[in-house]
Amino acid sequence: xxxxxxxxxxxxxxxxxxxxxxxxxxxxxxxxxxxxxxxxxxxxxxxxxxxxxxxxxxxxxxxxxxxxxxxxxxxxxxxxxxxxxxxxxxxxxxxxxxxxxxxxxxxxxx
Amino acid sequence: xxxxxxxxxxxxxxxxxxxxxxxxxxxxxxxxxxxxxxxxxxxxxxxxxxxxxxxxxxxxxxxxxxxxxxxxxxxxxxxxxxxxxxxxxxxxxxxxxxxxxxxxxxxxxxxxxxxxxxxxxxxxxxxxxxxxxxxxxxxxxxxxxxxxxxxxxxxxxxxxxxxxxxxxxxxxxxxxxxxxxxxxxxxxxxxxxxxxxxxxxxxxxxxxxxxxxxxxxxxxxxxxxxxxxxxxxxxxxxxxxxxxxxxxxxxxxxxxxxxx
Numbered sequence: 001x002x003x004x005x006x007x008x009x010x011x012x013x014x015x016x017x018x019x020x021x022x023x024x025x026x027x028x029x030x031x032x033x034x035x036x037x038x039x040x041x042x043x044x045x046x047x048x049x050x051x052x053x054x055x056x057x058x059x060x061x062x063x064x065x066x067x068x069x070x071x072x073x074x075x076x077x078x079x080x081x082x083x084x085x086x087x088x089x090x091x092x093x094x095x096x097x098x099x100x101x102x103x104x105x106x107x108x109x110x
Numbered sequence: 111x112x113x114x115x116x117x118x119x120x121x122x123x124x125x126x127x128x129x130x131x132x133x134x135x136x137x138x139x140x141x142x143x144x145x146x147x148x149x150x151x152x153x154x155x156x157x158x159x160x161x162x163x164x165x166x167x168x169x170x171x172x173x174x175x176x177x178x179x180x181x182x183x184x185x186x187x188x189x190x191x192x193x194x195x196x197x198x199x200x201x202x203x204x205x206x207x208x209x210x211x212x213x214x215x216x217x218x219x220x221x222x223x224x225x226x227x228x229x230x231x232x233x234x235x236x237x238x239x240x241x242x243x244x245x246x247x248x249x250x251x252x253x254x255x256x257x258x259x260x261x262x263x264x265x266x267x268x269x270x271x272x273x274x275x276x277x278x279x280x281x282x283x284x285x286x287x288x289x290x291x292x293x294x295x296x297x298x299x300x301x302x303x304x305x306x307x308x309x310x311x312x313x314x315x316x317x318x319x320x321x322x323x324x325x326x327x328x329x330x331x332x333x334x335x336x337x338x339x340x341x342x343x344x345x346x347x348x349x350x351x352x353x354x355x356x357x358x359x360x361x362x363x364x365x366x367x368x369x370x
Contacts, residue, residue: 001340002356008343011353018360027353037361040268043210047274061349063273065358067174068350070268071333072362074261075312078326079370080233081257082315083241083303086370101364107234108369 003097019101029056033065040069080108170269177332178269181262181325186281188288189259190319191252195283196222197259202280204230204260205267221247222256229260234367241303251292251318254304258322262329269333293320312370313337334359 006013006027017025017034025034032053039049054062078084085108086094098104170178185201186194199216206213207227216223225244228235245253267277297307297317306314316323331337335355339345345352363370 002353002360005343005345005352005356009351009353011351013353013357015360018357018364025357027357028351029354030357033354033358034361036272037358038365040272040362041365043208045271047272050272050274057354058349061354063170064347064350065354066269066272067170067333068355068358069272069362070265071330072359073268073366074265074326074330075334075359076363076366076368076370077229077233077261077264078257078315079312080236080366080368081229081241081261082254082306083236083238083301084306084310084312084315084370085301087310103369106367106369107237108367 015097015100029053029061032056036062036065037069037072040066040073085110171332173332174269177329178266181266181329182278182281184325185259185263186283188284188286189255190291190321191249191255191288192259193283193288194286198280198283200226200256200259201263203227204263205277205280207231208264208267219248222252225253225256226260229257230264234369236303238303245304250304254316254318255322258316258319258326262326265329265333289321291320293317 002013002018003015005011012026013030014023014026017023017030021031021035021038024031027033032049032055036049036053039045050062050066053065057065091098098109103109169175186198188194189197192200196218199214199218200222202214203216203218203223203226205211207230210231213223213227218226221244225248228240241253248256270277297305297314299305300308301310302315304315304318306317313323313327316326335345335347343352345355347355
């Protein structure tokens with residue numbers, strides 16, 4: 001969805017930033033947003049992650065980003081626990097992204 | 111003077127009253143409250159009647175606050191296949207597992223406990239044989255409801271944690287029998303590990319338990335965007351553009367090793 005949104009709105013994005021914190025996502029506030037997402041999954045949350053997003057994008061945007069991160073903590077569990085998988089066609093569409101981020105090593109990549 | 115309303119709120123800062131009829135939420139600046147007597151820890155979720163509220167700093171969107179409040183109200187109530195006390199126990203187990211704490215003793219049974227722990231803490235470790243084992247032990251519909259309950263607790267706790275708040279106290283269980291409503295027609299199992307029907311998309315995954323599906327989808331749409339908005343690559347939520355939203359989503363999914 002990130003690549004799709006960027007391509008359809010002519011906005012630059014470096015997808016490698018999803019996997020590598022050292023890569024600039026080229027999205028405004030991208031480093032901070034990606035780190036907030038990573039923190040959502042960690043057991044011990046770095047509570048400054050929110051403040052760093054707020055410093056760059058404003059507190060309202062930071063709250064919205066928190067909500068997105070929380071939603072995907074839910075989506076990920078529901079999808080994985082019910083065995084929802086990509087169709088073959090969708091997987092073919094995403095093969096470049098899968099290779100770029102080495103997603104084939106994920107347990108459900110099967 | 112002010113009408114009470116139900117609210118779930120998280121706030122980390124203070125600022126003067128903006129609009130007392132606004133359904134935004136706060137924690138430190140709440141005053142004139144009713145039935146919030148023991149929920150006053152800084153940063154906690156609140157569920158209760160609020161008669162006056164002062165807000166400072168970032169606040170949850172009203173629709174998000176409403177859905178979080180509804181999630182918490184519903185958590186302790188009888189579900190479709192689990193009693194209120196069992197749903198609360200599932201939440202307790204899930205919360206402990208997610209945060210690496212000791213798993214509390216409950217009467218859920220080994221399979222339900224294992225399912226709640228795995229979905230909460232290690233969702234990517236699920237496999238078809240494992241799900242089949244869980245379903246054989248607790249039933250397919252109860253397993254689906256469990257997935258919904260656990261996921262919504264994780265969602266609510268994640269909002270709190272990222273905002274620097276403590277997770278909300280679990281609601282007291284309410285008495286009553288599960289409704290045991292079966293959808294008609296019952297969805298078929300096609301490619302997934304549980305029956306979701308022939309539309310293979312996240313909104314359908316809990317189709318075996320319509321009430322859980324409806325509530326979970328409402329919460330996730332409030333937090334992320336509506337299914338209709340998902341069609342718009344240029345969608346904005348406030349100051350966040352779709353690319354920024356999807357970057358957060360991708361970072362979470364990558365960290366969870368979620369292939370989908």
